[in-house]
Amino acid sequence: MGEPERVAPGTTHERVGAFVDAVFAIAMTLLVVEIHRPPADLVEGDEPRLVMAARLWGFLGDNWTTWLAFLIAFLILWGVWREHHRTLDMVTRVSPRIMARHVPLLVVVVLLPYATGLIGESVSNPLTVCLFATAVAALLLAQAALLRAILRDDVLRPGTDVAALRAQAATLLAAGLFWLLTAGLTWLVEGVPLLWVLAPVVGAVSARRFAARA
Template identity: 45%
Template sequence: MTSSTESTEAKSTAGHGPPGFTAERMGMFTDAVLAIAITLLVIEIKRPEGEDLASASALWHFLTHEWESFVAFVLAFFLLWSVWRRHHFFIDRVDRLTRATAGWHAPLLLLIAFLPFPTALIGHAFDNPLAVCVFAGTEAALLACEAGLKESAIRSGSVPGDPRDVRRSASGSWAVAAFFAITGGLAWWVSHLPLVWLAAPLAAHFGGRLIERFRPR
């Protein structure tokens, strides 16, 4: 009996949580969704055909004409890559999932899987304000879910030791979510606004520090 109990506890500890709330399994599933979403980004880039391949100058004209699609791809790729890095860090820090932290993964993964669509919108309609707003709204909601996931883990006590590094990461996520929400609305008055989003790492760094300064300890 003791042996069976010890075996169950060992499995639970090794899996970072009780059955149904294993952090590693959730991490692997999130990795898979992110990998598929990142791969789908490149599918939406238009391929040269026919006359576009007739000569080097024709191909060059095609490539320069499609620069918006390449910018959209690079932007979305690094946004999703940064989400993966932060989630990897988060999974390595928590000792278990709770119902709340498991639940936060549903909208997070839904928005990750959806992101290739608004990426295609801005790739083909870079200066269409509605397309820009759809992308910005999706990214803002995605990052808000990421921040909510971390805040939930901190409140539940599932971050062992000092949770300040997870809290700082959450502050950075809130800052970038606000950055996308605010700048997205400017698309109705500012052209080529998606180029501003390349500064998202600066928003995370400085905006996160500002949020940390004013949030309760």
């Protein structure tokens, strides 16, 4: 039985994964902070209970964009985290290039709650829509760049499906470009956030296409 591969200090993927897990967990938790809280007079008062409930329900309905932004951002962070977790399980070590690719990824992760809060304030303002879509695009593109670095640096465990990993990187690239396109379109047309419901379709079609080519 051969000796296990020696990993230089500071290149263990376990510590990197633990740190990334913590950053994602904090960012996903901070998303809820951006959800608008009702003023005290909507929660308590001398009015009949049903009247107070109706007023609170109206407040929640008026702030539906905040909940929509929260849901989209949470699901995207969850998906990218799951992909990152799966990918790190395939590597034996973290190269300097891979470590460097984590910097833009984590920067966007911690900034996404802020972009989510902005679009929650107004979905009709083109700048808030543009910033949110750009943040999501940057997150997906940073994850794609990380996968490309892993493929280039010969750190994969034996038996890893390299073709599937290449297809996943291409899928993330296509999804990131889709979000970047919507960021530009918001300056030309209204209702761009409605296009975001197509994001899962774009991802699924891209994944099937690139998997077939692999």
